Amino acid sequence: MIDYRKLGVVSEKPHTVFEHEGKMVAEHVFTRDGFSDLYSILYQKRAPTHEVKVEAFESRNKGFPHEKDDGVELLKRRHLKTPKHPSGGTLLESRKTLFFNDDCTVGIARPDKQSDEFFINGDCDELYFVAEGCGVLQTIFGEIDFREGDYLFLPKAVACRFRFAHPLYLFVVEGTKEFGIPREFRLSQGQLRLDAPFTHRDFRSPSRLLNLPESENPPFVVKKLNRLSKHEYTEFPYQVIGWDGWCYPFAFSVHAYQPKTSSVHLPPTIHTVFSARGFYMMNFVPRILDYAKNAIPCPYPHSSVDCDEILFYVKGEFTSRKGIEQYSMSYHPCGIPHGPHPEKYEKSVGVRETNELAVMVDTFAPLKMTRAAVSLEDDAYHYSWNTKEHL
Numbered sequence: 053m054i055d056y057r058k059l060g061v062v063s064e065k066p067h068t069v070f071e072h073e074g075k076m077v078a079e080h081v082f083t084r085d086g087f088s089d090l091y092s093i094l095y096q097k098r099a100p101t102h103e104v105k106v107e108a109f110e111s112r113n114k115g116f117p118h119e120k121d122d123g124v125e126l127l128k129r130r131h132l133k134t135p136k137h138p139s140g141g142t143l144l145e146s147r148k149t150l151f152f153n154d155d156c157t158v159g160i161a162r163p164d165k166q167s168d169e170f171f172i173n174g175d176c177d178e179l180y181f182v183a184e185g186c187g188v189l190q191t192i193f194g195e196i197d198f199r200e201g202d203y204l205f206l207p208k209a210v211a212c213r214f215r216f217a218h219p220l221y222l223f224v225v226e227g228t229k230e231f232g233i234p235r236e237f238r239l240s241q242g243q244l245r246l247d248a249p250f251t252h253r254d255f256r257s258p259s260r261l262l263n264l265p266e267s268e269n270p271p272f273v274v275k276k277l278n279r280l281s282k283h284e285y286t287e288f289p290y291q292v293i294g295w296d297g298w299c300y301p302f303a304f305s306v307h308a309y310q311p312k313t314s315s316v317h318l319p320p321t322i323h324t325v326f327s328a329r330g331f332y333m334m335n336f337v338p339r340i341l342d343y344a345k346n347a348i349p350c351p352y353p354h355s356s357v358d359c360d361e362i363l364f365y366v367k368g369e370f371t372s373r374k375g376i377e378q379y380s381m382s383y384h385p386c387g388i389p390h391g392p393h394p395e396k397y398e399k400s401v402g403v404r405e406t407n408e409l410a411v412m413v414d415t416f417a418p419l420k421m422t423r424a425a426v427s428l429e430d431d432a433y434h435y436s437w438n439t440k441e442h443l
């Protein structure tokens with residue numbers, strides 16, 4: 053989270069008697085890293101502990117990443133055509149993890165049906181990039197209106213539910229630790245540096261409290277160790293009247309990102325947007341390209357020997373790749389070099405701007421592919437750098 057925020061009513065001092073509408077309300081202290089990191093305090097009509105039923109949650113989605121893939125043994129550059137993954141079902145039904153390691157997972161979800169249940173990710177912080185669609189993200193901290201191009205960040209264990217009218221196309225990243233705003237973008241007091249690629253005003257926390265009708269008492273589906281369980285209460289357990297703190301869900305539009313440009317090519321680290329233990333996220337947004345005489349705007353072929361790299365192509369003409377379609381996902385593992393396709397490299401000379409929009413995940417530990425990823429693969433990709441004159 054980006055800074056201190058407050059919504060609704062809170063007590064004058066934490067951990068003291070606080071009455072609302074003649075009744076004492078309950079505190080719900082939401083902490084990270086034990087009790088040693090960011091926290092928020094929610095004030096609720098009732099403590100969220102009156103659960104009456106728990107059972108395994110049956111979902112036709114078997115896509116969470118303990119499903120290891122046996123068939124992926126070759127070290128190759130890979131191209132997944134994610135539109136081949138059919139849309140359909142609720143968020144949990146349509147969500148597929150495609151890559152994973154101990155620090156993160158990367159996947160997609162294409163829900164076309166709203167779920168009754170709220171989802172709680174008890175394993176990881178989650179980041180959804182909204183490639184397509186709009187709606188309302190309902191959380192226990194309140195509601196956030198979202199639209200195409202938004203990142204939606206959900207701290208671990210924040211209950212959420214998506215409301216939308218048309219199918220969503222979501223790129224989903226989970227991070228196990230320290231996922232959020234890169235430390236290097238902040239001053240020691242927490243304020244964003246003036247040279248950070250975004251400002252505090254770009255981050256949208258919930259704008260209104262969640263106010264479900266009394267008749268609605270949805271269950272909660274919790275993911276822990278990639279197993280799902282369903283939890284029911286006698287009444288909705290998060291009737292929140294206010295909260296404050298530094299830990300909450302937020303939205304950030306990729307269109308608010310302020311890209312840096314240079315006379316010659318800058319490495320992808322300059323496009324960093326989020327970071328976590330074990331990985332960084334970058335985004336490539338429309339921008340002016342390198343302006344030195346004879347500059348080659350395309351990235352140089354490279355061996356980034358400590359990173360696996362995933363790129364999700366959202367929109368526009370991507371500077372360095374051919375054969376890539378909208379919502380393609382490329383995977384370039386460390387161990388073999390990669391770079392722009394030959395024609396792209398040469399043709400980029402003299403190009404002064406790009407309309408590309410893509411999101412990238414660079415991990416420091418190797419990723420594994422799931423079976424779901426294999427089913428989306430374009431087998432020809434690894435050899436697609438070979439043109440007649442290069443063979």
Ligand SMILES: [Fe+2]
Nearest residue numbers: 354361384390
């Ligand atoms: Fe790369």
